[in-house]
Amino acid sequence: MSSHTYSISDLARELDITTRAIRFYEEQGMLAPERRGLERIYTGRDKVTLKLILRGKRIGFSLAECRDLIELYDPRGDNQKQLNTMLGKISERRLQLEQQLLDIQQMQLELDTAEERCLLALEKSVKDQTITE
Template sequence: MTMTYSISDLARELDVTPRAIRFYEEQGMLAPERRGQERIYSAKDKVTLKLILRGKRIGFSLAECKELIELYDPTGGNQKQLQTFMKKIAERRAQLAEQLLDIEQMQLELDTAEERCLAAMSKTHA
């Protein structure tokens, strides 16, 4: 028998809200089976949700996560998905490196502003 999950089971297991799961469903990223009003999620849905959450944690947009999920093709060894993932990882690393430089520059500017404030304050107390 294949493993299935209710929305609350999946939410609890992956530490996400049922609302978030419904959102990903609305975005066309999850397609649970329906039994009346009840959603029945498959093991594939669980893996997809894990991929979405991992992608979001490393800074991928929802569109990027969706693109990667749509490239899933186990018959082809997932080569296209993996190559695309590697490209996106490189792009994300470049973005982070740029942000790090921006942060370092901002810290230097804050240091300069702080030194000027301290110098101005020491002149008024002298």
């Protein structure tokens, strides 16, 4: 990893996130920047960690799941354990999404039925009204 360092505003700009988000991940113990007075100094590893967090969030992982995956990362190893864990979590997430999709489709059918009943009731109400007039 490079020895390049970043300020909080550099990272925020590069990753298109707010400095507040970066401070939040620091409060959660997922980042531990060095300090020079009040200034936070982030490393290349911190940048990679943030990228992993953001990618995990995009695919629906919880912060705890992101933390687990990051803790498995070993810059000196082949990261097979991390990769296998990631594959397992991807599979779990895919199953969750498939179930959510089925739930959404079922809800759409129920909405269609409710809409149809409302339209029929309105139609009947209009007919009944014109008959009594």
